[in-house]
Amino acid sequence: MLLRLALAAAAVACEHPEPIGTALIEDNPQMPTAGIGLRLTYSSWRDQAPVWLPDGSLVGFSWPRPSRADGDRCLAFLSLTSRRIVRAFCLTGPGDDDSTNMVRVHAVSAGGSMAFIAEGGSTFGPLSNRTLRVGRDDHPDRAVSVASFPVQSATGLIHVSAEQLAWQGESTLVYLAIGIEPGPQGRTAGLEIARLVLGAAGFAASVVPNTVGATSVAVDPVTGILYGTFAGDPLLYALDGASGARQAVADFSGLATPRDVKVVGGRIIAVVQGRVTPVAAFGIITQFDEGGELAIGRIGGAAPALLISESSRWFRHPALSPTGDQVVAEAFLLDVHARFPGVEDSPIDTLVSPLSDLMLIGNP
DSSP states (O other): OOOOOOOOSSSEEOOOOOOOOOOOOSSOOOOOBBTTTEEEOOOOOOOOOEEOOOOOSSEEEEEEETTOOSEEEEEEEOOOOOOOEEEEEEOTTTGGEEEEEEEEEEOOOOOOOEEEEEEEEESOOOOOEEEEEEEEEEEEEEEEEEEEEEEEESSSSSEEEEEEEEEEETTTEEEEEEOOOOOTOOOEEEEEEEEEEEEEEEEEEEEEETOTEEEEEEETTTOOEEEETTTTEEEEEEEETTTTTTTEEEEEEOOOOOOEEEEEEEEEEEEESSEEEEEEEEEEEEEEOOBBEEEETTSSSSOEEEEEETTTTEEEEEEEEESEEEEEEEEEEEEEEEESSSSSTOOOOEEOOOOBEEEEOOOO
């Protein structure tokens, strides 16, 4: 059956902090040269899910609210000119000091439509309230709930959350449906690709057929084409949203399976290599993703190649700028060491830090 939906009449409770203006790195640093990363943030926990605004002026991301013991996360907007957070949107609720309120992921369309996942619950227990909300970029406090999780899809799978939100035009929202609760390190497992289409009577929900096992979804804002990747498959596919028909458009065979794909103007950024762990969710085999290297390519072009071989970091959730010439991604430090120190030919272990900052990579 279709996803169960309900439009909420009440607006989101929120606060409107004044422009924060806090320097996140030194004033006016030089832009990074090709293939060299520049650290943008210094997080006390995890800066997550970066998204460029359509005009390229700001990067929005899920930001752990400073000086809060309850785990609140806000939607912060970082200026790459001043390297400062210039505005933020935070959820609030009753008993805010002993409750956790989060904006985890978001997307903004070319026309200013905004969608985001809001989460809330007791600080000392599981998050019990997770909704997908839609509104306007200039008034996120007026966003309304269009879906509540968990929810059962037409394929019978249970969607517990959503990631990788993307607008296809101004009336269609697509996302990667998630089948495992986000844990402390943000690890999730994709199930399938879902769609919400705005009509006269509100949003109609469905899943894109033949997308069970999807690991990423992307929409090229220039062409409007829908793309997806799948567990264990080295190909990137253009997808028909109504029929689910696939057309292979890029082959990552030399770099292992791609995921976390984004496409802008035919240019591709993807996470490759690194480490993924198979896991069962609602009867299907999906995967946890601990990040990896970044690869760049073009639709119909040469084989994708590594953008930056950063031995001390892995990356997740890369975002291409609207002009396609810069990438912002979550960056995780690695601890690479011998499993048995002092033992010849000891196998190598790689530990991934639970902390992440945002990194900017120029001229890919």
